[in-house]
Amino acid sequence: MTQQPILELKNVSAAYGRIKAIKDISLKVYPGEVVSIIGANGAGKSTTLMSISCVLPITGGEILYDGVRIDGTAPDLLPARGLCQVPEGRRIFPRLTVEENLDMGAFFRKDKAGILHDMNRVFQLFPILQERRRQHGGTLSGGEQQMLAMGRALMSRPRLLLLDEPSLGLAPLIVQQIFRIIREINESDGVTVVLVEQNANLALQASNRGYVLETGNVIMEDDAQALLANPDIRKAYLGE
Amino acid sequence: MEVFLQQLVNGITLGGVYALVALGYTMVYGIIQLINFAHGEIFAAGGYMGVILISWMVAQGYPPFVCLGVALVLAMGYCALLAMAVEKLVYKPLRSSSRLSVLLSALGMSIFLQNGLMLTQGVYDRAYPGEMVRGGFEIGGAMVSYMQIVIVGITVVLLVGLNTLVFKTRVGKAMRATAQDKTMSALVGINASRIISMTFAIGAALACAAGIMVGMYYGSVRYDMGFVLGVKAFSAAVLGGIGNITGAMLGGLIIGMIEVFAAGYISSEYKDVFAFIILIGVLYFMPTGIMGENVDDTRV
Numbered sequence: 001m002t003q004q005p006i007l008e009l010k011n012v013s014a015a016y017g018r019i020k021a022i023k024d025i026s027l028k029v030y031p032g033e034v035v036s037i038i039g040a041n042g043a044g045k046s047t048t049l050m051s052i053s054c055v056l057p058i059t060g061g062e063i064l065y066d067g068v069r070i071d072g073t074a075p076d077l078l079p080a081r082g083l084c085q086v087p088e089g090r091r092i093f094p095r096l097t098v099e100e101n102l103d104m105g106a107f108f109r110k111d112k113a114g115i116l117h118d119m120n121r122v123f124q125l126f127p128i129l130q131e132r133r134r135q136h137g138g139t140l141s142g143g144e145q146q147m148l149a150m151g152r153a154l155m156s157r158p159r160l161l162l163l164d165e166p167s168l169g170l171a172p173l174i175v176q177q178i179f180r181i182i183r184e185i186n187e188s189d190g191v192t193v194v195l196v197e198q199n200a201n202l203a204l205q206a207s208n209r210g211y212v213l214e215t216g217n218v219i220m221e222d223d224a225q226a227l228l229a230n231p232d233i234r235k236a237y238l239g240e
Numbered sequence: 241m242e243v244f245l246q247q248l249v250n251g252i253t254l255g256g257v258y259a260l261v262a263l264g265y266t267m268v269y270g271i272i273q274l275i276n277f278a279h280g281e282i283f284a285a286g287g288y289m290g291v292i293l294i295s296w297m298v299a300q301g302y303p304p305f306v307c308l309g310v311a312l313v314l315a316m317g318y319c320a321l322l323a324m325a326v327e328k329l330v331y332k333p334l335r336s337s338s339r340l341s342v343l344l345s346a347l348g349m350s351i352f353l354q355n356g357l358m359l360t361q362g363v364y365d366r367a368y369p370g371e372m373v374r375g376g377f378e379i380g381g382a383m384v385s386y387m388q389i390v391i392v393g394i395t396v397v398l399l400v401g402l403n404t405l406v407f408k409t410r411v412g413k414a415m416r417a418t419a420q421d422k423t424m425s426a427l428v429g430i431n432a433s434r435i436i437s438m439t440f441a442i443g444a445a446l447a448c449a450a451g452i453m454v455g456m457y458y459g460s461v462r463y464d465m466g467f468v469l470g471v472k473a474f475s476a477a478v479l480g481g482i483g484n485i486t487g488a489m490l491g492g493l494i495i496g497m498i499e500v501f502a503a504g505y506i507s508s509e510y511k512d513v514f515a516f517i518i519l520i521g522v523l524y525f526m527p528t529g530i531m532g533e534n535v536d537d538t539r540v
Contacts, residue, residue: 055426055427074426074431075426075427076425076426076427076429076430076431077429079428079429084427085427087423087424091421091423091424091427093417093420093421093424093425094420095416095420096413096416096417100413103413104413104414104417104425104428105428107410107414107429107430108429152428156429
C-alpha cells in the first residue's frame with residue numbers, strides 16, 4: 001500500500017513510573033483496515049492503546065494520526081478529530097442512563113439533528129439499548145455494556161476506532177454479535193479499526209493484518225491469514 | 241404548638257442555607273474526592289462582598305430589592321472567580337499528588353482566606369444595612385418575617401436551578417460523567433479541568449448567596465463565620481451521603497431543623513453541638529449517609 005497510514009507509531013515507548021510497559025513499538029494502520037494487536041496478559045496491548053489516545057504520556061518515539069503528530073496533545077481533543085477508544089472494561093458511566101451515555105459520546109458535537117440520527121442508528125444496531133434507554137448504565141449486563149460502549153464510541157462518528165478486549169467476559173453468542181457489528185461498521189461506514197484481543201483466533205479472523213506483542217515489543221507482524229497459519233503463533237496464542 | 245410552628249419556619253430558613261453551602265462540599269468531593277475546607281471561607285467572603293455592595297447601593301438610594309439582586313449577582317460572580325483562582329493556583333498543581341497533600345493545602349487555604357478577610361475587613365462584626373425587608377405576618381401563632389420569605393424564595397430558586405443544571409443540561413451530564421470516570425470522560429472529549437473549575441465556581445456561587453442571606457438574617461457578618469457554618473454544612477453533606485446532590489439538600493434541611501428544634505426545646509446554648517453529634521453519629525454508624533453512593537475510589 002502506498003497511501004498514507006491513518007495511524008503510525010514510530011519507536012514508541014511508554015512507562016508506568018519506572019516500569020517500562022512498551023518499548024520501541026512501531027506499527028502502521030491504513031484507512032479502511034481492521035488491524036489486531038494480539039499478545040498475552042501484560043504484553044502492553046492496552047498500554048499501546050492508552051498511548052495512542054494520549055491518556056498515557058509516551059516516553060519516546062512519535063505517534064502520527066493522519067500524518068500529524070498527536071503525542072502530547074490533550075486526550076479530550078482527539079474524539080473531535082475522529083479518533084475514539086472503547087477501553088478495556090467498557091467503562092460505562094454507571095450512573096448516567098443509556099441515553100445519557102450515548103449523548104456523552106457525542107459531547108463535542110453541537111448538531112442536534114445529527115446526534116439524534118446517530119442515536120437512532122445505534123439503536124438499530126443494538127435494539128436492546130433502545131429498550132433500556134432510561135436505565136442507568138451500571139445496571140446493564142456485561143454484553144449490553146459492551147454494546148453501549150461501542151454505541152457511545154460510534155456517536156462521535158469516528159474514523160479510527162480503538163477497541164480494547166471487546167470479547168472479554170462475554171458469552172459466545174454475544175461475542176459473535178459484537179464481532180458482526182465490528183465488521184459492519186468497518187465495511188459499511190468505512191471506520192478503521194484497531195482491535196486488541198487476548199482471543200487471538202477471533203481477532204485475527206476479523207482482521208486484515210495483525211501485530212504480535214510480547215513483553216512490550218512487537219515480535220511479529222503479518223497478514224492476519226498468515227498469522228493464523230503460522231505454527232509458532234498457533235502454538236503460543238491459539239492454544240494448539 | 242406555637243413554638244413548634246415557629247421553629248419549623250426557622251428551621252426551613254436555616255436548613256435551606258445549610259443546603260446551599262453543603263452542595264459546594266458535596267459537588268467538589270464528588271468530582272475530585274477533596275473535602276474543600278476553604279469552602280466555608282468562600283461563604284464568609286460572599287457575606288462580606290454582599291455587605292459591601294449592599295451598603296454602598298443603599299447609600300446611593302437604590303430600592304432594597306435592586307440592591308439585593310445586584311449584590312447577589314455580583315458577589316456570586318466574585319466568589320466563583322475566587323474559588324476558581326484557588327482551584328487553579330492551589331489544588332490543580334497537586335492533582336497527581338496524594339489526596340492528603342490536597343486536603344492539607346485546603347486547610348491552609350482556609351486559614352489564608354480567613355486571615356485575609358480579617359486583615360482587610362477587620363476583626364469586628366460588620367452590620368448589614370438594617371431593615372432591608374421589613375415586617376412579616378403571623379400564621380397559627382408563628383411569626384414569619386418577609387425576610388424569611390425572601391431567603392427561602394432565593395434558596396428554592398437556586399436549588400431548582402442547580403438541579404436543572406446538573407440533571408437536565410449537557411454540561412450537567414458532563415459533570416456527572418467526569419465525577420464517575422475521569423479517564424473515560426477524557427476519551428469522549430470532555431475537558432476535565434474545565435469541568436472541575438466550573439464545579440468550584442458553581443459551589444462557590446451558592447455558598448456566596450448563603451453568606452449574604454445569613455448576613456441579612458442575623459444582621460451582620462464576621463471574618464470567622466465561615467468556620468462553624470462550614471463544619472455544619474459539611475456535616476449536612478456527609479449526612480446526605482457525600483457526593484450526592486439530592487443528599488446534600490436533604491442533609492442541609494435536616495441539620496437546620498435539628499439545630500433549630502434542639503435550640504427551641506433543649507438548649508440554645510448548645511445548638512452548635514448537635515450538628516457535630518450528627519456528624520460523628522453518621523460517620524460511625526452509616527458512613528455513606530442517607531443517599532450515599534458506595535465509597536468506591538477504584539473508578540478514579
